[in-house]
Amino acid sequence: MRTKVIGYYNSKFGELWNKSLADLIDEAIAGVLQSVRLARADIDAVFFGNMLGGILENSLFNSALIAQIMETTVPVYRLEAACASGGLAFQTATNYLKSNKNKTVLVLGAEKMTDVSVERATEALTAASAAEEQIAGLTFPGLYAMMAQVYLHQYRYDEEHLAYISVKNHYHGSLNEKAQFRKTITVDKVLASPYVAYPLKILSSSAISDGAAALILTNDPVRVKSSRSAVDVLSSEVATDCLAIKNRDSLTELYATQVAAEKAFCEAKIKRNRIDVAEVHDCFSIAEILAMEDIGFWKRGEGGKKAKEMSTQLGTNQRLVVNTSGGLKAAGHPVGATGVKQIGELFLQLTKQAKSRLVKNAHFALAHNVGGAGGMAVVSILAV
Amino acid sequence: MINPIRAWRTQKQIKHLLGKSGKIITWTTIYVTTPDFKKQAPYPVVLVEYIDGERAYGPLVNYGDCDLSIGKEVFGVLRIVRKGNSDEIIEYGIKFKPKA
Numbered sequence: 001m002r003t004k005v006i007g008y009y010n011s012k013f014g015e016l017w018n019k020s021l022a023d024l025i026d027e028a029i030a031g032v033l034q035s036v037r038l039a040r041a042d043i044d045a046v047f048f049g050n051m052l053g054g055i056l057e058n059s060l061f062n063s064a065l066i067a068q069i070m071e072t073t074v075p076v077y078r079l080e081a082a083c084a085s086g087g088l089a090f091q092t093a094t095n096y097l098k099s100n101k102n103k104t105v106l107v108l109g110a111e112k113m114t115d116v117s118v119e120r121a122t123e124a125l126t127a128a129s130a131a132e133e134q135i136a137g138l139t140f141p142g143l144y145a146m147m148a149q150v151y152l153h154q155y156r157y158d159e160e161h162l163a164y165i166s167v168k169n170h171y172h173g174s175l176n177e178k179a180q181f182r183k184t185i186t187v188d189k190v191l192a193s194p195y196v197a198y199p200l201k202i203l204s205s206s207a208i209s210d211g212a213a214a215l216i217l218t219n220d221p222v223r224v225k226s227s228r229s230a231v232d233v234l235s236s237e238v239a240t241d242c243l244a245i246k247n248r249d250s251l252t253e254l255y256a257t258q259v260a261a262e263k264a265f266c267e268a269k270i271k272r273n274r275i276d277v278a279e280v281h282d283c284f285s286i287a288e289i290l291a292m293e294d295i296g297f298w299k300r301g302e303g304g305k306k307a308k309e310m311s312t313q314l315g316t317n318q319r320l321v322v323n324t325s326g327g328l329k330a331a332g333h334p335v336g337a338t339g340v341k342q343i344g345e346l347f348l349q350l351t352k353q354a355k356s357r358l359v360k361n362a363h364f365a366l367a368h369n370v371g372g373a374g375g376m377a378v379v380s381i382l383a384v
Numbered sequence: 385m386i387n388p389i390r391a392w393r394t395q396k397q398i399k400h401l402l403g404k405s406g407k408i409i410t411w412t413t414i415y416v417t418t419p420d421f422k423k424q425a426p427y428p429v430v431l432v433e434y435i436d437g438e439r440a441y442g443p444l445v446n447y448g449d450c451d452l453s454i455g456k457e458v459f460g461v462l463r464i465v466r467k468g469n470s471d472e473i474i475e476y477g478i479k480f481k482p483k484a
Contacts, residue, residue, distance in 0.1 A: 123418035135394060135465060135477055136441035137414055137421045138429050145412035146431060153454050195426075198413040246431055246439040251410060 006227035007036035008344035013211035013332030014180040021112040028212035046076040047093040049085035049109035050336035082128035086339025087369025087378030091236040102220040109340035110212035128372035130244035143373040145197035148286035150251040157304030163190035165285035173330025175357035180332030204285040209332035213340035229351035235267035236380035254374035257294035264379040276362035279342035281370040282327040339369035350384040386468045391475045401460040406434040451482035
């Protein structure tokens with residue numbers, strides 16, 4: 001039987017000062033089990049995405065923490081792939097289900113990032129970059145800023161083109177009650193915000209966030225039959241690339257995204273124009289533009305123009321709506337949780353539970369989750 | 385803490401880049417830094433490509449605004465890159481200077 005997503009829950013994303021990493025994990029597990037009316041004992045395995053627990057919390061062995069919370073002895077696998085940790089947890093879970101019949105698993109992503117200063121969180125995130133990049137003083141935003149510089153220079157765009165991505169995603173975030181930022185913003189406001197790494201500004205960048213998200217996946221026909229809603233996983237594919245961006249042939253393309261997307265569409269046996277709704281990795285505004293081109297939704301070099309047209313915003317009557325959750329920019333980016341939240345948002349869309357941000361008549365959906373500055377990408381396609 | 389063994393290992397790798405010329409293929413200016421670089425902010429970092437195709441990152445020093453551009457010729461110089469506490473080593477590394 002094809003793997004199905006039958007349940008989803010996510011905590012509020014944001015600066016959750018009253019919640020520890022364990023609290024967030026506990027909330028997500030309880031929330032998702034309640035949503036599907038399953039007991040902890042019904043779960044056959046757990047796949048947990050987390051990047052920074054070991055660095056910021058000195059808490060690396062969270063597999064046992066999850067076992068403690070769930071009062072279980074089932075396998076708990078921890079997946080670390082920087083910002084793609086959640087996506088990789090989902091992808092690994094789908095592989096597990098391909099080789100294990102009649103199983104029901106929990107996919108969990110969680111991150112606690114706001115207990116430390118911005119500088120300390122910035123340092124922790126550089127763990128996803130090459131040593132020579134760290135020694136040169138480059139930060140994670142700095143690496144994307146370098147890619148943005150080449151893109152803007154090569155295709156003759158400017159910072160205004162990037163700003164429209166943030167405006168769109170904040171609009172979508174305003175419709176998501178669990179988003180970190182629920183205020184709409186204007187292009188002028190984006191352009192007036194201070195730089196993080198030139199040419200990327202505060203409002204071109206995802207925030208430092210706390211949060212957790214959880215999914216229930218199953219290939220057990222009994223569980224599917226008793227579930228209130230179910231979405232098919234048509235494919236979930238992962239690809240990798242060089243860690244250091246200087247070793248790449250192109251600074252305006254993420255090759256890992258191209259490979260993962262090609263494999264995902266091939267496995268799903270559908271064309272790109274069938275996708276109705278997508279969650280793509282917009283850790284910075286330039287990242288969404290590159291993703292749209294690398295996945296093949298937009299032609300190479302068209303991204304700046306397309307971003308300015310706001311063609312992927314809800315309500316514009318276009319075929320494809322992108323980042324209805326608010327994306328990483330407005331929904332927040334607790335890095336280990338993001339990839340799980342992306343799948344969850346698509347589950348809500350395809351099962352018509354996305355309330356005021358619902359994309360009507362959506363049948364096919366795509367999630368795109370990137371690790372580091374493109375060292376890994378996970379692309380998954382869902383359908384109802 | 386700056387690890388002296390790691391610094392020594394890194395410096396061995398970069399010495400052949402000193403004095404070598406190349407062109408900026410991209411650059412940024414870092415405003416929000418890690419704790420080690422906080423005192424230097426904001427600072428520009430460039431990615432340089434040499435004529436043999438090798439590439440290296442490094443901060444740009446002794447520059448004017450017009451030097452921060454793709455295609456600008458620069459060369460590698462030895463500079464302090466990080467200073468820890470008074471009992472730690474001073475880490476040297478490669479930075480780049482614009483060619484006149």
